[in-house]
Amino acid sequence: MPKICVFGMPYIGSAIQKGNSGLLTDILIRVYEPEGYELIHQEVPYTRAIKALQSGVINCTLDIETQRTDVLHGRHALAMYTMAVMSLRGTTYTGLDSLAGKKVAYLHGYDFKSLLPVRFTPRQTYDLSSAIEMLDRKTIDFVIDDRTLLKEAMDEAQLPSTKFTITPLASMKAHLIFPPTPQGRLFRNIYDRRIPEMINSGELQKIMREHQISDASIKKLLKANAR
Structure with a gap:
């Protein structure tokens, strides 16, 4: 049975698109694929994403700088x-x-x-x-x-x-969040390790440029992750 990581979010412009595509989906594919996990986007209205996360329907979703204590927060910003x-x-x-x-x-x-x-x-x-x-x-x-x-x-x-x-x-910084379970901790640890690796190698910046993200916006995200 293939190992998968399900990313639950609504479609968001060019960031999260149908067909398992879009800027954020492409970044997360490169986060988890080298670790042996297939990243699959599942459309979930944001108001239901937390419940879907807690029930195990999805493995991660985005959150914008909240102080939720019922989830695990990724350390690094995925987007501004x-x-x-x-x-x-x-x-x-x-x-x-x-x-x-x-x-x-x-x-x-x-x-x-x-x-x-x-x-x-x-x-x-x-x-x-x-x-x-x-x-x-x-x-x-x-x-x-x-x-x-x-x-x-x-x-x-x-x-x-x-x-x-x-x-x-x-x-605001948008972070990936995960359920407070052993699997959630595993996916968070992979995310927290891979994002700095992708920044240091230039892979993250390359993906963003392929999606026509401006150098100013790239620098803003890198600065947020340097803190």
Whole structure:
């Protein structure tokens, strides 16, 4: 029976795509493949990922700098996540308080409503480009996601960038997390050992460049992992 490591996450733009592909999936394949494990991505809404992790349905998922004590945290950042707010140009946005009472769209499966300290009306969507089209039609007020993913979705929606404003909220490190089991510790130890190896050999940087990640973004991730 083949040894596998199941990575559970929703599809996320160019980072996690169908067909066991995407930047983050490709990195994790190179983390686990040399250790004799086949990395398989399984689509799981983020709101169900922790339960899937704890029940053994998946072996790892991503978490953004939380203080969860019921999981094992990988030591190294897999990606930098720049949370941002998109609005129509001319819409007043002066900070998080501007979201209060507004219709805010984000990808299905994420839990921005509990993450952000303001009350708003959530509009979950399965596709960011559809959310941006709703923003263009003024059926919602704001869209929240990673800044790069918002830009990708805007291109997919074929709408002019001059119509929108993207305002960064915070830059956070995305880590891999694992269940607190012997197998979870094994997968975490492999991850914690392999990421520095891939950085030192240049393999991680090569994968990122193959996915058209800018040198500035690569340096940002390397700096986060040097701390």
